[in-house]
Structure formats: C-alpha cells, structure tokens
Amino acid sequence: MMPAPVGNRFWEQRSSHGRKPIFATPDDLWSAAAEYFEWVEANPLTEEKVFNGKDGIVRADIAKMRAMTITGLCIFLDISQQAWSEYKQRDGFGEITTRIDEIVRTQKFEGASADLLNANIIARDLGLADKSELNVAGSLQTMSGEDLDARIALLLEEGRTGAPPGGAGKAEGKK
Template sequence: MCAAPKGNQFWKLRSKHGRDKLFATPELLWEAASEYFQWCDDHPWAVSKTKKKEDKTETEETPTQRPYTISGLMLYCDASQSFWRKFKDEDHKDFFTVITRIEGVIETQQFEGATVGAFNANIIARKLGLSEKTEVKSNVIKVEYE
C-alpha cells in the first residue's frame, strides 16, 4: 500500500467535513428530551421492602417514580454532561428557550417529587441548591487576666 503523495487535495473529495450536530434544531432537542421524559415515566424504579410475618420474610416490590436528570437525559441521548454544559454556554440563542424549558421541567419534577415523598427531599434539595440558611452571630469579649 502506498502513502498519499505530499500536498495532495484528497480531503476535498469528502462528502462532508466533521461530524453531524447532535441537535440540529431546537425542535429536535425538545423531541429528544420529551422521549427521555416519557421513557422515565414508562420505566419506574422498583423499591424492595422486606416484611416479616410471623416466621416468614416476604419481599415486596413497589414501583416508584424515576427522577428526571440532566445526566440521565445526556445518557439517553448518548452524550456527556460536559457536552450539555458546553452546549448551554455556547452562543445558541435559538436553543435558549428549549434549554430553559428542559431544565425547568427537570427541576419541577424533582422538586414536586421530593415534596410528595417520591424522592428523598435532602438529596433533591442539595441537587437543586436549596438549603435552609441560618445566621449565627456571636460577640466575643476579650478578658485580660493580671
């Protein structure tokens, strides 16, 4: 096999340059997010609870809601979380509304799920940056001994 000659222009013969965009339009991004939300709703987590009755131990599985997450959305779309951060930070003005809507849906679902007890409230509060802030003030008096 021979190497291509130096100074060749073979690259101009390619049908396309680079890879396709993951989301070409805001509509495609919203469609992908909607599919992910539906997938989460259709595939709940199973919570196992062990019950003891007399001498028998029974395990009961209860379906519970799956929380929407950006990391889950990116896994569903075969992308990374760093892709999402870069995509948000880049100048995609036409995607701003859809990105805001997707993040709003995720935050609302997490908050409401924690409120009704479907999700662990402490974990969701930390994830959403919610915290109870208390201000502690103290006075220090300097005492001198002779």
C-alpha cells in the first residue's frame, strides 16, 4: 500500500465535515418524535396484580401509563442528550424542540393529575416541588413527608382544574 502523497489536501474535497445530522429538517425531527409519542401510547408499562376470585387466586396484568421523557425520546431517536441540546440551538429547530418539550411536560403533568402517574415523582421531575419548605403567605413552613405529599396533590389539582380544590383556604399546610 502506498502512502498518500506528501502535502496532499484530499480532505478539503469533502462537502462537509463530521457526521450529517440525523434529522435534516424540523419536519424530520417532528415525524420521529411523533413516532415516539405513538410508541409510548402503544407500549404501556404493566403491573401484575393478584386478586382473590371465586375460583381462587387470579393473576392479571394491568396496563399502566408510561410517562414520556426527553431521555426516553433521545434513546428512541438514537441520539444523545447533548445532540438534543444542539438541535434546540440549530436554526429552524427551536419551535419544534419547544413543542416536543411542552408535549412531554404536559403528558406527565396530566398523567399525574389524573393519578395515572406517581404525583410525587412527576412533581419533582417537573420542578413543582423539590423542597420540604414552602413559603405560605409570607411565613416559612416545614412540612412532614405526608403533609408535603398532600400539598403537592392539592397543587396538581389546582393546576388541572384552575381552582383550589374544596374552596379557598383548604390548600394551607398543617403547622
């Protein structure tokens, strides 16, 4: 095998450098994300439940909502989270990546609001409650885990319905 000639500049003949982006257009990215959304709906998680029936013990698989995540989307699209961040910065991709982020966030929020997903996990993931201290009417309160869980559930209900559940004043935590 002969070495390349000294001083060659063959590399300059490439039309581009590095790997081509997987998604050349925002529409390509949207189509792939829509496939992920469909996959999430078509592939719920399952939980085995055991029931005591009239003929004895009965086992059944119960379908449970699968939460959409950006990490799951990246795995589905076969891209890294770094690549996702880069798509967000690319010209023309901002609107699509924002819409995808909003769909993922809304699906998790609505799933938690309807008790289809664990409200505590989703609230923390969405940044709705990641501290056990709340500033209520200008005073700082520390809540136990149970009180905090109840407060998170109330906040999720308020977000779902737009009004405090059970009327005004009910959302206050215990002192």
